[in-house]
Amino acid sequence: MEPCILKVALDTPLDSCFDYRWQFADGEACLPQAGQLAIVPFGRREVVGVIVAVAGHSEVPPEKLKDALAVHVQIPPLSRAWLDLCQFAADYYHRPLGEVAVPGLPKNLRTTKTTALDKALKKLHKADPASVPLRAARASKAQTVATVEDAPATSAPNALEGAPAVPLAPPLNPAQEQAVAAIAGAAGFAPFLLFGVTGSGKTEVYLQAAARILARAQPPEPPEIPHAQVLILVPEINLTPQWLANVQARFPHLSIALLHSGLAEGERLAHWLAAHHGRAQIVLGTRLAILASLPHLKMIVVDEEHDPSYKQQEGLRYSARDLAVWRAHQLAIPVVLGSATPSLESWQHVQSGRYQKLELRERAVPDAVLPRVRLIDMERDKPTDGLTSTLVKALKLRLERGEQSLLFLNRRGYAPVISCESCGWVSNCPHCSAFMVLHKLDRRLRCHHCSCEMRIPRHCPTCGNVDVQPLGRGTQRVEEGLQQMFPTARILRIDADSTRLKGSAQAAFGAVHQGEVDILVGTQMVAKGHDFQNLTLVGVLNPDTALFSQDYRAAERLFAQLMQVAGRAGRQAQKAAGSPSEVWIQTRYPQHPLYGALMAHDYERFALGQLEERGQAALPPFIYQALLRAEARELPMALEFLHASSQILEHQAITIHDPIPMAMTRVANVERGQLLIESGSRPALQAFLNAWLPLLREIKPRVKWSLEVDPVDI
């Protein structure tokens, strides 16, 4: 047979596909197909790419064409729908297709060696359909991540025989039932915003809707593989063990695949293959799972849809939530975005009728009430060691009652900066426009933005004075102060520093659940997901900085964070105590409307106010943005490039702002600037970017640059 041409997408910043000849071996009749993976020579390397098309001829001069080395025929091709998803993301975020399609594949699929793949496939195919898959047998060990052996599981026969898919379902309240019915009854594309506070039973709605959709999708004459999959996205890896336990308990007969960056490569491959082969009915993962191959996808859940973690912040800067909605639209299936504090984007979509709101007004747990949120005016009640007397009193009361408390402070380390009292020296990082943070336990100063570390100076480096003092407080210092104040209390700190070791976060949360901790001090890590049954006090130490931030999204994030941390207060404990749990917020601005809305547990009031402000100021979600970033050794060079960029193309219906230094100008000796581009019309913005970016590449800038569509940190 005549050789054919493979058009292959490769993981390279070059904005095109690459053509290769495919030579047929003697007697070989099978044509390679789009969606298959090919091993090809590329420069002096051999790399794996995705075949996006098979053609008869190529525009590339024949002498430049090379032969493709191999095609992965062991695994089914990636679907047209998956390729289209990647193409959409590539177009929307203005990156080459290969940079979207390839890095999402497990590493073991991207190497030229196929030993790991062959091994994983053998395991997948020999898995006995009647064997007990990962979840049921492992439910008791749910705190551990599934192993390779567990992953490529098959469905148990009872699922195929039409047994009820909801073995342990608790009864739903009417609002939940209505939500489940709406989701499961949706025909075609149906975006839902599931709006309900912590404890209102959102998880139950996801799971029962999933159960109905999975059960319904079982064909009457069961084939080998069930044709339905549900994707559940959660914001953080930390939350997957808990979710896995929930899902396993509910669906002991279904197989589950996990997809997140914490998996070992072998696990990653096994779970990815289980999803790709349609063996996994439930796929549970973090944002990267939105790019998984899911040939039988029937429903997508995005839990805590407002969470900033859904936005990838390097490489391809995609929003997993937005791609989830696009994917649901493409496949004509329901997508459920759940939150107690929806993103203003999603809330606006509800207002405009694009999303359907499903509201859970009551807490589903019997007798549970919302925690009582109150403010402490720090001007009247001056704090010592960061704690006001009101908060200390509240802590004392919990200790006496044997209840747990949580102090929330979004700042790790001992103190954010040290300073010389006599000359005013402060601990600036030599490489970043940031302070070196005091980490007293390691006796080090550490920059949180580069890898820079140093000893704590005994004397001021400029004037020699010995009075070098920590300014402000982080979690370590709060922990130290508490230990002195309450010497017998069991105090535990949970932050990125205390949980650096693998598994230590789980262990720490376990200790709190086991009642081995009286006072928990933590950063936003403690705000997500975990409900502590015996926790009746939440203290928020220093939230005010976000109120006056340059970043117009700071208030939105703060509100979500405070609602979330308030929701940590136990659901059972308050019943036992006979009074609601308490949330105390230390603030210098007790009159601020954000706190007013928070005390009233009134997200809607808050959102209405924010949307009004955003509308008046012509900010998202009412306008659309893109950000051109540039970095160089010296800021002027970056700004010069940005300025030149802003001049090279005539434009209409677009606003190009002046180039400005980034809020944190220097990181690791690189200085960064940015150029904001806005439009009231998304198509106009995209059209501009499509015309503009090729021109930027043409001018061969001497600086490193990148474009971000729908930026969140401005």
Place this chain on the structure above:
DNA sequence: AGCACGCCGACT
């Protein structure tokens, strides 16, 4: 992005 080639400075 990799990965080469290439042309100038301080080391055995």
Place this chain on the structure above:
DNA sequence: GTCGGCGTGCTC
């Protein structure tokens, strides 16, 4: 005399 700095150029 070589090791190696990172400029610049290419990848079907």
